[in-house]
Amino acid sequence: MRGLENRNSHMKYALFSLSIVLTGWWVSNPYYLQLLTFIGIYTVLALGLNMLMGYAGQISLGHAAFYGIGAYTTAIATVHWNWPPWLGLLLALGLTAVIAFLIALPMLKLTGYYLGMGTLGFGMIFYILFREWTGFTGGTSGLVGIPPLSIGALTLDTGSGYFYLVWGIVVVCFVICERIVNSRVGRALRAIHDSERAAAAMGVDTSRLKVWVFVLSAVFASLAGFLYAHLVTFISPDSFDFIVSIRIVTMVVIGGMASIWGSLLGASVLTFLPDWLHVFSDYEMVVYGLILMVVMIFLPQGFTRGMLDIYERARSRYSRPSTSPQG
């Protein structure tokens, strides 16, 4: 049984990697290639938040802060201190982990609305910090001249090189998350989601686990911030404000709570939508607001999971129509 599952999941990742390679080879238009690269970055962001929101059931309305910490740390290290970017990555991930740990210790004692307000507040604090700490962050005018990434002699500019790098990282993140979800820790996380007290009664160290998953999701966001900074080579505080946190939450909600592959869907929808609808920038907030409200009212498990539920209900109704027509 276990072997079969493993083989299935290997097949899945082989197919996924193959489709990435094919897409990178087939798409030559640099604009679309960059769009797809952005989808990869947002997928990492959404995946991290989904681990926290979907699996552990803890909300964060300030995730743009960690995204920003990742981007600003590597930017400051490479621009001000002339560090190589990969060292900047290590610093960004390490710093984010420490900050997230220190924040999580008191914050995750809060539940429900208070956790929402608390994370919203700390997201705002970091936005103000990015904006006001002008000596380091460049203030509202931002930081320019972030160097592109390179592996050995190979420079990854915007284009297929960066596309492969980002999507390679996405695959690794998917594997990590899937392994966590299917492990003992993943089951414990879902237990916390259903009932924290029951989980604690069954011997789950709930507070430690919540802190741990918070740090994990922050590190994912920081990684996405690193990739973003070296892709666009210019960052300003507006890329990390409140609406960005909401965008990440919207991705998770569209993709479905507790759905790893849903993160990919949520990130794709929210990246392609503004591209297809040219008037979108004016209606961006209206659309996000409506998506959040409608999906949560009618499909509180998120869009994909809700659709799957409806499909399964319809199928079971169809297969035995005589027994219970009301379902």
Add this chain to the structure above:
Amino acid sequence: MQELLQYFFSGITNGAIYAIIALGFSMLYNATGLINFAQGEFVMLGALGLITFWRGLELPLPVAFVATVAGVSLVGLVLERLAIRSVRKPHPIVLIIITVGASILLRGVGMLQWGKDAHSAPSFSRLSSFELAGATLLPQTLWILGSLLLIVLGLQFFYKKTLTGKAMQACAISKRAASLLGIPSERMVLLAFALSSAMGGVGGILIAPITMSSYDMGTMLGLKGFCAAMLGGLGSSWGSIVGGLLLGILEAFGVGFVSSSLRDAIAFILLLLILYVRPTGILGAKAVQRF
């Protein structure tokens, strides 16, 4: 000394606004146990609505005031009726996302309606500012403090003397027991939403003459109002006032003595501190389930 008094005046002016917003949070929390993340957007609608009715349509001020408050509470009613009541699983995370969605939606609508520019309104009265012990006092400050007092007295009267107010408190204690006694608890929730959004609207109306109003002002004011409510103890009317004034004064002194870039950070740092250290707030007597 003069400086101190000046900071104090500007502190209580803003603080009274935070207190009014906090009263909206507290009232809704009392009646439904819910925190409305869109509360700040009602403030934005109040400020911009007043500017439209009063300056744009040139209605007399009292008419514009009533029209704005009615409009904002209608939005609150619609929000409850269409979004909150339809929720199948009233889990906090679901309600947070829905009210956050409502807040983003209202913000977007505000941007489409009023544009991205900031608008301003003149003071309510033609009186010029006057001096008190060497510091200038704006007439709008008196308007704001007077309104705050009226709202609190009105609320006390409503809770203590009217049947509807008592019914609402009964719903807050136990929805089920209240409906067994024949209290229409769903209508009480609706009323609580209307009243709390009206309070947000009043806060916006009062703040319009002393600040620039734009579509994105709501998030910040909503958070500060929540911070004030938590500071004083969520659910307590007097607590909201104490919390609001305290936050306003601390903010004014922080800006005056440290740096103006700190202004918005003070509220959040205070909010985080209060959430960690004393989540019942200063005046919150009952141990509310927060951990």
